[in-house]
Amino acid sequence: MENNFLSTPLIKIKVDVFYHSCPHNVTSGFYSCDPEEIASKLKGMKAVVIVGKYDEEHIKLYKEAALRAGINPLLVRVVDATWGENSIEENKKILENGWVAELALVEEKGLPVSRRELIKGELKIAKDRIDKPVWISDMCRLYRACTLCQDSCPYNAIKVDKKNGVIIDYNKCVACGLCVASCPMSALQFPSFSQQAIFELSKIKGDKRISCYKDTGNSIKLPCIGMLSAVDLVMLRSSGKVELYCPGCELSKNLDGLKSTVEDLNNAVGGFSLTVPGYNIQPKEVEKNIKIEQFSFLANKAEGRQNIIKNNNLPDISYEVQINEKICTMCESCAKWCPTNALTIEYSNDSEKLLFNPDKCIGCKICINVCPEGDNGCSSGSKAIKVFTAKEVKHEIKTLMKDEIVRCRVCGAIVGSRKSLNLVKKVMKERGLECEDEWLERCPTHRAEYSYKKFFGKEVRFKPRRGPNDLGRV
Structure with a gap:
C-alpha cells in the first residue's frame, strides 16, 4: 500500500557515494588507507556514503578523512561493500534529510599527525561534532508548560526552563535517545539521524533491520534504537516487516518502554521483532497492512500518532x-x-x-x-x-x-466565567480592595470607564488614553 505523506518541505542535501578499496576489501574503488589521500578525494563534498569496510578500524579511518576534508562527520555514513545497493540507497536517504547535523555541538580536536606533517611541523585542528540530541526551538511550542523530555531522562541531563527553553547538559547526556522518543513535537532530534529521515525511510518498500552503530552487520544504524517512538515504528512497519536488534551495551537497560511498545504493536499487526541481550520478541504473522493518510505536519508526532491509531485500530493507552x-x-x-x-x-x-x-x-x-x-x-x-x-x-x-458566562453589562463582550469572577472578587476582598459587581461584570474598557466616572463624577466624559498605535484614529 502506498504511503501518502505530506510534510513541511525541507531542502534536500546533495549526497555523493565514494567507493573505497583496500587489502581488507578487494572491490573496485579508490585503493588507499592513507587518510590524507582519501580526504583529497572527499574534498568539496557536503555529504557522502562511503562504500568500503564497516569495522572499527575503517570507521575511524573514514572519520579522520572526513575531518581532514572539512566534512561534517555526521554527514558521513559507512556501508560495507558486501551489503548491496539497497543499503546504499537507505543511507543516501538518511543523509539527504540530514539538516539537523549542522545544529550539533562543535568540538575542536587535533588530528593524528602524519609523517609528512611531523616533518613540516604542522598540527591540524578539525571541527568534530557531538552526536547527542539537540533542541530545535522553532519546533517546540510547549516548553513553558511541557516537561516530557525532562521526565523521560534517567540521567537528569535535561532541564526545561520556562524562559530559555530546553537545556541539555552534554556532560550527563549518554545519547540514549529516550528524550527524542518522548517529544510529541519532534523538537529533540539526533544530529546524525533526523526525524524526517525516519519518515522518508518509511517510503522505501521492503523489510528493514534496524540497529545501532555498534552492530557490524547489515542494518539501518541509529545512535540507539531507544530513540524510536511508537509513531516511528508504525511508519517503518507500513512498508515492510521491522526487525530491531540491540547488540548490547550500558544503554540496553533503558529499553523497557520500547519492549512494551513492540509487544503491543506485534500483537496488533504483527511483523515486529526485537532482540536485546537476554530478551527476544519473535514477529507474529502479518495480518494486515498499515494505512497512513495525509496530515499537515509529519514531524509533529502527536498528530501523526492520532492519525495512525485512528486508521489502523492499533492498541493505545487511553x-x-x-x-x-x-x-x-x-x-x-x-x-x-x-x-x-x-x-x-x-x-x-x-x-x-x-x-x-x-x-x-x-x-x-x-x-x-x-x-x-x-x-x-x-x-x-x-x-x-x-x-x-x-x-x-x-x-x-x-x-x-x-x-x-458573564458578559459585559455595557457591550455584551465575554468577561469570563462566573467561577473565575468569584475568585477575583474573593482575592480582592482578602487584600482589602473594593470589588463591586457593577465594576467586575464589565470588559476591561468599560471597567476603566466605570472607575473614571466614579472618581471624577458621572457627568465627566471618559476618553481612553491613546497609545502610539492609535495616532490618527477618530
Whole structure:
C-alpha cells in the first residue's frame, strides 16, 4: 500500500557515494588507507556514503578523512561493500534529510599527525561534532508548560526552563535517545539521524533491520534504537516487516518502554521483532497492512500518532481527565495549552463547557503543569485537573465542567466565567480592595470607564488614553 505523506518541505542535501578499496576489501574503488589521500578525494563534498569496510578500524579511518576534508562527520555514513545497493540507497536517504547535523555541538580536536606533517611541523585542528540530541526551538511550542523530555531522562541531563527553553547538559547526556522518543513535537532530534529521515525511510518498500552503530552487520544504524517512538515504528512497519536488534551495551537497560511498545504493536499487526541481550520478541504473522493518510505536519508526532491509531485500530493507552469543581475556575489555561486539542472550550449564549476528547489525549500532562489552581508544583493530586490512565477505552467526548458566562453589562463582550469572577472578587476582598459587581461584570474598557466616572463624577466624559498605535484614529 502506498504511503501518502505530506510534510513541511525541507531542502534536500546533495549526497555523493565514494567507493573505497583496500587489502581488507578487494572491490573496485579508490585503493588507499592513507587518510590524507582519501580526504583529497572527499574534498568539496557536503555529504557522502562511503562504500568500503564497516569495522572499527575503517570507521575511524573514514572519520579522520572526513575531518581532514572539512566534512561534517555526521554527514558521513559507512556501508560495507558486501551489503548491496539497497543499503546504499537507505543511507543516501538518511543523509539527504540530514539538516539537523549542522545544529550539533562543535568540538575542536587535533588530528593524528602524519609523517609528512611531523616533518613540516604542522598540527591540524578539525571541527568534530557531538552526536547527542539537540533542541530545535522553532519546533517546540510547549516548553513553558511541557516537561516530557525532562521526565523521560534517567540521567537528569535535561532541564526545561520556562524562559530559555530546553537545556541539555552534554556532560550527563549518554545519547540514549529516550528524550527524542518522548517529544510529541519532534523538537529533540539526533544530529546524525533526523526525524524526517525516519519518515522518508518509511517510503522505501521492503523489510528493514534496524540497529545501532555498534552492530557490524547489515542494518539501518541509529545512535540507539531507544530513540524510536511508537509513531516511528508504525511508519517503518507500513512498508515492510521491522526487525530491531540491540547488540548490547550500558544503554540496553533503558529499553523497557520500547519492549512494551513492540509487544503491543506485534500483537496488533504483527511483523515486529526485537532482540536485546537476554530478551527476544519473535514477529507474529502479518495480518494486515498499515494505512497512513495525509496530515499537515509529519514531524509533529502527536498528530501523526492520532492519525495512525485512528486508521489502523492499533492498541493505545487511553487517558481519563477529571476536574475538581471546588477549585477549578474555568480559566481555560488547560484548553489553550493542550497540544492535541483533547481539551476544548465550547461557548453558548449563556454558558461555556470544558470538553474532553479521549481519542486525542496523549497523556502529556501539560494541562496539569499550566493549571493555576492548586499548589505551585505539578502534583496532579492537588491541582484542579487530574490525568490518569483509563481502565477501559472510551471514545465519546464528555463535558468535564460547565459554568455560566458573564458578559459585559455595557457591550455584551465575554468577561469570563462566573467561577473565575468569584475568585477575583474573593482575592480582592482578602487584600482589602473594593470589588463591586457593577465594576467586575464589565470588559476591561468599560471597567476603566466605570472607575473614571466614579472618581471624577458621572457627568465627566471618559476618553481612553491613546497609545502610539492609535495616532490618527477618530
